[in-house]
Amino acid sequence: xxxxxxxxxxxxxxxxxxxxxxxxxxxxxxxxxxxxxxxxxxxxxxxxxxxxxxxxxxxxxxxxxxxxxxxxxxxxxxxxxxxxxxxxxxxxxxxxxxxxxxxxxxxxxxxxxxxxxxxxxxxxxxxxxxxxxxxxxxxxxxxxxxxxxxxxxxxxxxxxxxxxxxxxxxxxxxxxxxxxxxxxxxxxxxxxxxxxxxxxxxxxxxxxxxxxxxxxxxxxxxxxxxxxxxxxxxxxxxxxxxxxxxxxxxxxxxxxxxxxxxxxxxxxxxxxxxxxxxxxxxxxxxxxxxxxx
Numbered sequence: 001x002x003x004x005x006x007x008x009x010x011x012x013x014x015x016x017x018x019x020x021x022x023x024x025x026x027x028x029x030x031x032x033x034x035x036x037x038x039x040x041x042x043x044x045x046x047x048x049x050x051x052x053x054x055x056x057x058x059x060x061x062x063x064x065x066x067x068x069x070x071x072x073x074x075x076x077x078x079x080x081x082x083x084x085x086x087x088x089x090x091x092x093x094x095x096x097x098x099x100x101x102x103x104x105x106x107x108x109x110x111x112x113x114x115x116x117x118x119x120x121x122x123x124x125x126x127x128x129x130x131x132x133x134x135x136x137x138x139x140x141x142x143x144x145x146x147x148x149x150x151x152x153x154x155x156x157x158x159x160x161x162x163x164x165x166x167x168x169x170x171x172x173x174x175x176x177x178x179x180x181x182x183x184x185x186x187x188x189x190x191x192x193x194x195x196x197x198x199x200x201x202x203x204x205x206x207x208x209x210x211x212x213x214x215x216x217x218x219x220x221x222x223x224x225x226x227x228x229x230x231x232x233x234x235x236x237x238x239x240x241x242x243x244x245x246x247x248x249x250x251x252x253x254x255x256x257x258x259x260x261x262x263x264x265x266x267x268x269x270x271x272x273x274x275x276x277x278x279x280x281x282x283x284x285x286x287x288x289x290x291x292x293x
Contacts (some may be wrong), residue, residue: 006280010183014191015292016264022184027134030164031270036251037165038131039189040154042084042237044138044146046197047153053141056081060133062086063140064108071112078120080123080137083130084236085218091117091125094132107168108136124218124234128176131237132168135175146173148180157202158188177251183270190257190266191251193238213238214247229278232276243285244293254280263292 009031010024017162022028054063060078061068068076078088095102095110111129111246118125135146142149147165155163163185166178192199196207213236220239221231232240239250241258248258254271258281267284271277 002157006254006271006283007273008155008280009225010270012183012187012189012266013288013292014266014268015035016096019108020187024183028182028184028270030182030185031255032177032251033179033181033186033216033249033255034253035128035253036249036257037175037177037253038237039193039249040150041131041134041138041146041175042152042181042188042213043093043192043205044150044212045080045084045134045236046205047150048138048141049209050206053135056084060137061112063137066110067112069108070109072115074116075092075112080134081216082120083137084213085121086124086126086130086234087121087218088116088125088127088130088133089116089120089122090114090127090129093127094129103169106170107172122251124220124223124225124237128174131176132172132174133238135173138175139172143226145171146175154204156191157204158185158192158199160185160188183268186249186255186257186270187266188269190259190268193257193259194261194264194266204243209236212236214240227278229281241281243281243289248281253277256280256284258284260289260292263289265289265292 009026010028012022014020058080061076082088096114138146138149164180166174192204197205197210217233217235220234225231228242238247240247245262246260254273254277256269258267
Protein backbone atom coordinates (compact mmCIF):
# COMPACT_ATOMS: atom_id res chain seq x y z
CA UNK A 1 0.00 0.00 0.00
CA UNK A 2 2.69 2.49 0.97
CA UNK A 3 4.79 1.53 -2.04
CA UNK A 4 1.90 2.69 -4.23
CA UNK A 5 1.72 6.04 -2.43
CA UNK A 6 -1.81 5.41 -1.16
CA UNK A 7 -1.31 7.02 2.28
CA UNK A 8 -2.98 4.16 4.13
CA UNK A 9 -2.99 4.35 7.94
CA UNK A 10 -3.90 0.74 8.54
CA UNK A 11 -5.52 -2.37 7.09
CA UNK A 12 -7.37 -5.28 8.65
CA UNK A 13 -7.99 -8.48 6.69
CA UNK A 14 -10.48 -11.01 8.05
CA UNK A 15 -11.45 -14.32 6.47
CA UNK A 16 -14.01 -16.63 8.02
CA UNK A 17 -12.38 -19.73 9.48
CA UNK A 18 -8.89 -18.28 9.16
CA UNK A 19 -8.97 -15.32 11.52
CA UNK A 20 -7.63 -11.86 10.90
CA UNK A 21 -4.41 -9.96 10.45
CA UNK A 22 -3.73 -6.24 10.71
CA UNK A 23 -0.91 -3.95 9.71
CA UNK A 24 -0.58 -0.29 10.67
CA UNK A 25 1.73 2.41 9.38
CA UNK A 26 0.76 4.57 12.38
CA UNK A 27 -1.17 3.99 15.59
CA UNK A 28 -4.76 2.77 15.22
CA UNK A 29 -6.28 6.00 16.44
CA UNK A 30 -9.93 6.86 16.04
CA UNK A 31 -10.44 8.60 12.70
CA UNK A 32 -13.36 10.31 11.06
CA UNK A 33 -15.10 7.75 8.87
CA UNK A 34 -16.70 10.51 6.80
CA UNK A 35 -19.36 8.79 4.67
CA UNK A 36 -18.42 5.42 6.09
CA UNK A 37 -20.72 6.65 8.88
CA UNK A 38 -23.72 6.33 6.57
CA UNK A 39 -23.82 2.54 6.74
CA UNK A 40 -24.19 2.68 10.51
CA UNK A 41 -27.23 4.91 9.99
CA UNK A 42 -28.66 2.37 7.57
CA UNK A 43 -28.21 -0.37 10.17
CA UNK A 44 -30.19 1.79 12.61
CA UNK A 45 -33.03 2.04 10.10
CA UNK A 46 -32.94 -1.74 9.72
CA UNK A 47 -33.14 -2.23 13.48
CA UNK A 48 -36.11 0.15 13.69
CA UNK A 49 -37.78 -1.74 10.85
CA UNK A 50 -37.20 -5.04 12.66
CA UNK A 51 -38.78 -3.55 15.79
CA UNK A 52 -41.87 -2.51 13.84
CA UNK A 53 -41.19 1.19 14.33
CA UNK A 54 -41.23 2.01 10.63
CA UNK A 55 -41.58 0.67 7.11
CA UNK A 56 -39.31 1.59 4.23
CA UNK A 57 -42.40 2.68 2.30
CA UNK A 58 -43.36 5.23 4.96
CA UNK A 59 -43.19 8.79 3.68
CA UNK A 60 -40.61 10.98 5.35
CA UNK A 61 -43.05 13.81 6.00
CA UNK A 62 -45.31 11.44 7.97
CA UNK A 63 -42.72 11.57 10.76
CA UNK A 64 -42.64 15.38 10.67
CA UNK A 65 -46.23 16.66 10.64
CA UNK A 66 -44.94 20.00 11.94
CA UNK A 67 -43.35 20.63 8.52
CA UNK A 68 -46.11 19.32 6.30
CA UNK A 69 -47.38 22.80 5.48
CA UNK A 70 -43.98 24.18 4.45
CA UNK A 71 -42.87 21.15 2.41
CA UNK A 72 -42.24 22.01 -1.24
CA UNK A 73 -44.54 20.43 -3.81
CA UNK A 74 -44.07 16.65 -4.22
CA UNK A 75 -41.85 16.44 -1.11
CA UNK A 76 -44.73 14.54 0.48
CA UNK A 77 -43.97 11.60 -1.82
CA UNK A 78 -40.42 10.93 -0.57
CA UNK A 79 -40.15 7.57 1.21
CA UNK A 80 -37.54 6.18 3.60
CA UNK A 81 -36.37 3.87 0.82
CA UNK A 82 -35.67 6.91 -1.35
CA UNK A 83 -33.45 8.37 1.37
CA UNK A 84 -31.56 5.06 1.62
CA UNK A 85 -31.06 5.12 -2.17
CA UNK A 86 -30.05 8.80 -2.32
CA UNK A 87 -32.99 9.38 -4.64
CA UNK A 88 -35.06 12.00 -2.79
CA UNK A 89 -35.31 14.26 -5.83
CA UNK A 90 -33.97 17.22 -3.83
CA UNK A 91 -30.50 17.21 -5.42
CA UNK A 92 -28.74 19.23 -2.75
CA UNK A 93 -25.61 17.84 -1.09
CA UNK A 94 -26.89 19.27 2.17
CA UNK A 95 -29.40 22.11 1.92
CA UNK A 96 -29.82 25.10 -0.36
CA UNK A 97 -28.57 28.48 0.75
CA UNK A 98 -25.69 29.78 2.80
CA UNK A 99 -24.21 28.67 6.10
CA UNK A 100 -26.21 31.27 8.04
CA UNK A 101 -29.44 29.63 6.84
CA UNK A 102 -28.21 26.30 8.16
CA UNK A 103 -27.20 27.79 11.52
CA UNK A 104 -30.57 29.49 12.11
CA UNK A 105 -33.01 26.80 10.99
CA UNK A 106 -33.88 23.23 11.85
CA UNK A 107 -32.27 21.13 9.13
CA UNK A 108 -35.45 19.06 8.73
CA UNK A 109 -37.23 22.33 7.90
CA UNK A 110 -34.55 23.06 5.28
CA UNK A 111 -34.90 19.60 3.77
CA UNK A 112 -38.65 19.84 3.30
CA UNK A 113 -38.67 23.45 2.14
CA UNK A 114 -35.95 22.98 -0.49
CA UNK A 115 -37.56 22.55 -3.92
CA UNK A 116 -37.77 19.20 -5.66
CA UNK A 117 -35.55 19.06 -8.75
CA UNK A 118 -36.55 15.59 -9.90
CA UNK A 119 -39.01 12.84 -9.19
CA UNK A 120 -38.46 10.96 -5.93
CA UNK A 121 -37.03 7.50 -6.49
CA UNK A 122 -36.20 8.22 -10.12
CA UNK A 123 -32.49 8.96 -9.98
CA UNK A 124 -29.41 8.81 -7.76
CA UNK A 125 -27.95 12.04 -6.38
CA UNK A 126 -25.40 11.69 -3.61
CA UNK A 127 -26.64 13.75 -0.68
CA UNK A 128 -25.70 14.00 2.99
CA UNK A 129 -29.16 15.48 3.54
CA UNK A 130 -30.76 12.09 2.77
CA UNK A 131 -28.75 10.33 5.46
CA UNK A 132 -29.26 13.15 7.92
CA UNK A 133 -33.03 12.74 7.52
CA UNK A 134 -32.66 9.00 8.18
CA UNK A 135 -30.97 9.95 11.45
CA UNK A 136 -33.85 12.25 12.31
CA UNK A 137 -36.39 9.50 11.56
CA UNK A 138 -34.60 7.10 13.94
CA UNK A 139 -34.75 9.83 16.58
CA UNK A 140 -38.46 10.43 15.93
CA UNK A 141 -39.46 6.79 16.34
CA UNK A 142 -37.11 5.95 19.24
CA UNK A 143 -37.15 9.14 21.28
CA UNK A 144 -33.34 9.40 21.43
CA UNK A 145 -30.72 10.68 19.00
CA UNK A 146 -29.27 8.19 16.52
CA UNK A 147 -25.97 7.85 18.34
CA UNK A 148 -27.69 7.02 21.64
CA UNK A 149 -30.16 4.66 19.95
CA UNK A 150 -27.28 2.60 18.58
CA UNK A 151 -25.44 2.31 21.89
CA UNK A 152 -27.44 -0.69 23.21
CA UNK A 153 -28.41 -2.16 19.84
CA UNK A 154 -25.13 -1.94 17.90
CA UNK A 155 -22.16 -0.29 19.57
CA UNK A 156 -22.24 -2.16 22.88
CA UNK A 157 -22.70 -5.61 21.25
CA UNK A 158 -19.77 -4.77 18.95
CA UNK A 159 -17.72 -3.70 22.00
CA UNK A 160 -17.42 -0.17 20.67
CA UNK A 161 -17.68 1.94 23.80
CA UNK A 162 -18.72 5.58 23.95
CA UNK A 163 -18.26 6.43 20.25
CA UNK A 164 -17.97 10.06 19.21
CA UNK A 165 -20.47 11.13 16.54
CA UNK A 166 -20.90 14.80 15.74
CA UNK A 167 -24.26 16.54 15.60
CA UNK A 168 -25.95 19.42 13.79
CA UNK A 169 -26.40 22.83 15.50
CA UNK A 170 -29.61 21.57 17.13
CA UNK A 171 -27.98 18.48 18.60
CA UNK A 172 -29.25 15.82 16.20
CA UNK A 173 -26.69 13.16 15.16
CA UNK A 174 -25.38 13.96 11.67
CA UNK A 175 -25.80 10.38 10.47
CA UNK A 176 -24.08 11.10 7.17
CA UNK A 177 -20.58 11.72 8.49
CA UNK A 178 -18.27 12.43 11.43
CA UNK A 179 -18.48 9.16 13.32
CA UNK A 180 -15.02 8.48 14.76
CA UNK A 181 -13.79 4.88 15.10
CA UNK A 182 -10.54 2.92 14.95
CA UNK A 183 -9.82 0.60 12.04
CA UNK A 184 -10.51 -2.38 14.28
CA UNK A 185 -13.85 -0.95 15.38
CA UNK A 186 -14.83 -0.12 11.80
CA UNK A 187 -14.00 -3.69 10.75
CA UNK A 188 -16.72 -5.03 13.07
CA UNK A 189 -19.34 -3.40 10.83
CA UNK A 190 -18.06 -5.62 8.03
CA UNK A 191 -18.54 -8.73 10.15
CA UNK A 192 -22.18 -7.78 10.74
CA UNK A 193 -22.67 -7.33 7.00
CA UNK A 194 -20.81 -10.55 6.08
CA UNK A 195 -22.72 -12.63 8.61
CA UNK A 196 -26.23 -11.60 7.65
CA UNK A 197 -26.67 -9.05 10.42
CA UNK A 198 -25.09 -11.13 13.17
CA UNK A 199 -22.06 -10.36 15.34
CA UNK A 200 -20.73 -13.36 17.26
CA UNK A 201 -23.89 -14.92 18.74
CA UNK A 202 -26.09 -11.83 18.59
CA UNK A 203 -28.42 -10.92 15.72
CA UNK A 204 -27.96 -7.16 15.43
CA UNK A 205 -30.25 -6.57 12.46
CA UNK A 206 -32.28 -9.01 10.40
CA UNK A 207 -30.70 -11.02 7.61
CA UNK A 208 -33.60 -9.89 5.45
CA UNK A 209 -32.57 -6.25 5.81
CA UNK A 210 -28.90 -6.94 5.11
CA UNK A 211 -29.82 -8.88 1.97
CA UNK A 212 -32.12 -6.10 0.77
CA UNK A 213 -29.42 -3.50 1.44
CA UNK A 214 -27.27 -4.92 -1.38
CA UNK A 215 -29.94 -6.33 -3.73
CA UNK A 216 -32.48 -3.50 -3.70
CA UNK A 217 -30.20 -1.06 -5.49
CA UNK A 218 -30.31 2.04 -7.62
CA UNK A 219 -28.26 2.69 -10.77
CA UNK A 220 -25.27 5.03 -10.38
CA UNK A 221 -23.92 4.79 -13.93
CA UNK A 222 -24.36 7.97 -15.96
CA UNK A 223 -24.37 10.03 -12.75
CA UNK A 224 -21.12 11.82 -13.55
CA UNK A 225 -18.71 9.40 -11.90
CA UNK A 226 -15.54 8.73 -13.85
CA UNK A 227 -14.37 5.78 -11.75
CA UNK A 228 -15.69 2.28 -12.44
CA UNK A 229 -16.07 1.51 -8.74
CA UNK A 230 -18.58 4.35 -8.42
CA UNK A 231 -20.70 3.14 -11.35
CA UNK A 232 -21.82 -0.27 -10.11
CA UNK A 233 -24.86 0.75 -8.10
CA UNK A 234 -25.89 1.81 -4.62
CA UNK A 235 -28.00 -0.01 -2.05
CA UNK A 236 -29.01 1.06 1.43
CA UNK A 237 -26.06 3.38 2.12
CA UNK A 238 -23.70 0.80 0.63
CA UNK A 239 -21.79 0.91 -2.65
CA UNK A 240 -21.51 -2.09 -4.96
CA UNK A 241 -17.96 -2.82 -6.12
CA UNK A 242 -16.47 -3.62 -9.52
CA UNK A 243 -15.09 -6.80 -7.95
CA UNK A 244 -17.87 -9.37 -8.48
CA UNK A 245 -20.22 -9.68 -5.52
CA UNK A 246 -18.34 -7.27 -3.27
CA UNK A 247 -19.84 -4.21 -1.60
CA UNK A 248 -18.58 -1.54 0.77
CA UNK A 249 -19.05 1.22 3.30
CA UNK A 250 -17.11 4.10 1.78
CA UNK A 251 -15.81 7.32 3.32
CA UNK A 252 -13.82 10.24 1.95
CA UNK A 253 -10.03 9.94 1.80
CA UNK A 254 -10.25 6.14 1.72
CA UNK A 255 -12.17 4.87 4.74
CA UNK A 256 -13.32 1.51 3.42
CA UNK A 257 -14.98 -1.54 4.92
CA UNK A 258 -15.30 -3.97 2.01
CA UNK A 259 -17.21 -7.25 2.17
CA UNK A 260 -16.29 -10.12 -0.18
CA UNK A 261 -19.07 -12.72 0.25
CA UNK A 262 -17.56 -15.33 -2.08
CA UNK A 263 -14.25 -15.25 -0.23
CA UNK A 264 -16.06 -14.86 3.14
CA UNK A 265 -13.76 -11.95 3.83
CA UNK A 266 -13.83 -8.39 5.11
CA UNK A 267 -11.05 -5.90 4.40
CA UNK A 268 -11.03 -2.61 6.30
CA UNK A 269 -8.84 0.37 5.49
CA UNK A 270 -8.34 3.73 7.16
CA UNK A 271 -6.29 6.27 5.27
CA UNK A 272 -5.88 9.81 4.03
CA UNK A 273 -5.68 9.60 0.26
CA UNK A 274 -6.58 12.91 -1.34
CA UNK A 275 -6.29 11.73 -4.92
CA UNK A 276 -8.29 8.82 -6.38
CA UNK A 277 -9.26 6.87 -3.27
CA UNK A 278 -10.61 4.02 -5.38
CA UNK A 279 -7.00 3.18 -6.25
CA UNK A 280 -6.97 1.64 -2.77
CA UNK A 281 -9.82 -0.66 -3.82
CA UNK A 282 -7.93 -1.76 -6.92
CA UNK A 283 -4.80 -2.45 -4.87
CA UNK A 284 -6.90 -4.70 -2.62
CA UNK A 285 -8.47 -6.52 -5.58
CA UNK A 286 -5.10 -7.08 -7.22
CA UNK A 287 -2.69 -7.57 -4.34
CA UNK A 288 -4.71 -9.15 -1.52
CA UNK A 289 -7.80 -10.97 -2.77
CA UNK A 290 -5.85 -13.42 -5.00
CA UNK A 291 -4.11 -14.72 -1.87
CA UNK A 292 -7.37 -15.52 -0.08
CA UNK A 293 -8.39 -19.11 -0.79
